[in-house]
Amino acid sequence: MKMRMLSILSFTLVIVMLMAFMPSPPQNAPWSVPDNYKAMKNPVKYDKTAAAALYSTHCKSCHGKEGLGDGTKAAQLKTKCGDFSSAAFQKQSDGAIFYKTMEGRDEMPSYKKKIPDQNDIWQLVHYMRGLAE
Numbered sequence: 001m002k003m004r005m006l007s008i009l010s011f012t013l014v015i016v017m018l019m020a021f022m023p024s025p026p027q028n029a030p031w032s033v034p035d036n037y038k039a040m041k042n043p044v045k046y047d048k049t050a051a052a053a054l055y056s057t058h059c060k061s062c063h064g065k066e067g068l069g070d071g072t073k074a075a076q077l078k079t080k081c082g083d084f085s086s087a088a089f090q091k092q093s094d095g096a097i098f099y100k101t102m103e104g105r106d107e108m109p110s111y112k113k114k115i116p117d118q119n120d121i122w123q124l125v126h127y128m129r130g131l132a133e
């Protein structure tokens with residue numbers, strides 16, 4: 001009986017370990033955003049020139065000029081960059097887009113340190129809104 005328990009346990013352990021080393025699936029996993037972020041509204045007035053410059057410096061290489069996810073670096077990534085022009089993207093709140101840009105995840109870099117002024121990140125949120133179809 002003890003032996004049987006032990007083998008079940010070690011079998012489970014092996015499965016868990018295998019799952020941990022599995023390559024990430026091609027479809028992006030849902031990205032959960034804390035409720036306090038979801039409720040945030042964009043506090044800055046849109047400055048399109050500044051926003052476009054920020055986007056071009058930090059985001060275009062992966063997300064592409066139009067935000068379609070077809071930047072020059074996109075092909076080297078394992079994860080899809082998403083499509084900022086899509087209805088699915090645009091239906092999220094300002095705060096959700098802000099949160100994702102700030103925090104990043106896996107291949108999406110965190111911009112907390114790279115863009116330390118949060119108002120600049122809000123400018124980028126405006127810019128991504130402007131890429132809607």
Ligand code: HEC
Nearest residue numbers: 028058059062079080081082097100101105107108109124
């Ligand atoms: C090195 C490539 C790379 C750069 C540079 C990059 N991103 Fe991303 N971004 C990604 C990837 C890959 C994902 C998808 C991540 C995931 O789903 O796990 C992503 C996802 C996102 C998302 C979520 C998309 C969705 O469908 O909800 C937002 C918002 C975003 N990026 C904004 C930005 C902004 C703004 C910048 C510039 C400040 C930027 N990204 C720079 C690769 C990049």
